[in-house]
Amino acid sequence: MTRPLRVVDSAQAEAVLEAVRDVLSGTGPAVLPRDTGSSAGADAARSPAIVPQNVALVVETSGSTGVPKRVALSADALLASAAASASALGGQGQWLLALPAHYVAGVQVLVRSVAAGTDPLMLPPGHFDPVAFADLAASMTADARFVSLVPVQLARLLDAAEENPHVLDALRAFDGILVGGQALAPTLRQRADARGVALTATYGSSETAGGCVYNGIPIGSTVVRSVRGLLEIAGPTLAEGYLDDPARTDDAFHVDAGHRWYRTGDLGHLDEGTVVVTGRADNVIISGGEKVLLDAVERIVRAQPGFEHAVVLARSSSEWGQVPVVVVDSPSTVDLAALRSVVGDALGRAAAPAGIVRLVRLPMLASGKPDRVAITRLLDVPPVT
Structure with missing residues (x-):
């Protein structure tokens, strides 16, 4: 029927x-x-x-x-x-x-x-x-x-x-x-x-x-x-x-x-x-032989002033295989070293972000979620810290 x-x-x-x-x-x-x-x-x-x-x-x-x-x-x-x-x-x-x-x-x-x-x-x-x-x-x-x-x-x-x-x-x-x-x-x-x-x-x-x-x-x-x-x-x-x-x-x-x-x-x-809920099963990377849950990294990052809407994505690394990268669309008061320290203390050294990418605007879906597919496409520029 x-x-x-x-x-x-x-x-x-x-x-x-x-x-x-x-x-x-x-x-x-x-x-x-x-x-x-x-x-x-x-x-x-x-x-x-x-x-x-x-x-x-x-x-x-x-x-x-x-x-x-x-x-x-x-x-x-x-x-x-x-x-x-x-x-x-x-x-x-x-x-x-x-x-x-x-x-x-x-x-x-x-x-x-x-x-x-x-x-x-x-x-x-x-x-x-x-x-x-x-x-x-x-x-x-x-x-x-x-x-x-x-x-x-x-x-x-x-x-x-x-x-x-x-x-x-x-x-x-x-x-x-x-x-x-x-x-x-x-x-x-x-x-x-x-x-x-x-x-x-x-x-x-x-x-x-x-x-x-x-x-x-x-x-x-x-x-x-x-x-x-x-x-x-x-x-x-x-x-x-x-x-x-x-x-x-x-x-x-x-x-x-x-x-x-x-x-x-x-x-x-x-x-x-x-x-x-701790994160998506498909949002896990292996960095330097260690498993890193990117959703967990993102939660720590978003707790920092100026990073409330940040997105954390994976990026290829010749040394580590993959590394977390933070993407933001606004200035922040936290520099990369400070951010790496906060995340590293909470989740371990492998989870520390390798860079911060600043975009003019984060692509968003109509639902209000970050468009992670579109953001990933934009990550072919070197990280800016």
Whole structure:
């Protein structure tokens, strides 16, 4: 059995909402929200006209570290995620959409709104303006108010809140602020705590219908385990697989002990039931014969003043094989020697960055994540320290 697939321009969030409402009610075709303004989105020929009957939503991944994928999600998975989120947040309410509707965190705001029977407010696409965000948030009418953000948006809001009480009031008025898409830096959480802004750090992916771990605790019926240091997730929110890619589906999903598991590709462990994510398994290098986890290096680097948005990538070295390199787009008060000392003391000499590359602007994805593929392409210039 199959059903038609409808491609909807994600810039038209109202249209995406209507399409999501229709497919969840069983009256409409499957939905693929897409950034049609991007070069990838312009290639609509990549989308099939039909999908399996149980597929309600297709989410195309950003491809920040590899080949993009098309994740196929059922209505049951989407609604299970919405129900788990509502339970974890203490109930349903009204949502503000501040993320692109072609990313799972954005479209899930719409799914949760449909499940709650509330009308979401939608920030116009384009440059993220903290004041416009605050103005829209102030117009929310429900007793319970929620929003989903990525760290870069949160940082801009907190920056603006330092000078504008209206922005701070808007942040404090939310009953739940989900922050995901990438790791939430401890310094950013501390800034929010100091301003009386309560955050929920989320962990998940398109393959889990969005965030399925809140502040380290699996929500709903989600189960997380560590297998040889790699995190796996089971539960009702798992995707059906990757559209028209059975090999990749079989590699990522498997059945064990009566459960279907998703191999996340993330390194991590459980600490008395709390999920601890340490980094991507494919973001490890061997430098001078020692294993270096670049995500761990990046966390240390980002804790230094002026390096809050730095990216750490691998670079070839004739002497060491590979070395970490820090990429920034702003001046800093920390020189390379100081940075090497801080990282070396925390993680060992092999993890110490070999150089600092300063770019005019860090390429970013629409989700707010650094575009690591684009940044890597720019690293053919000598490091500048």
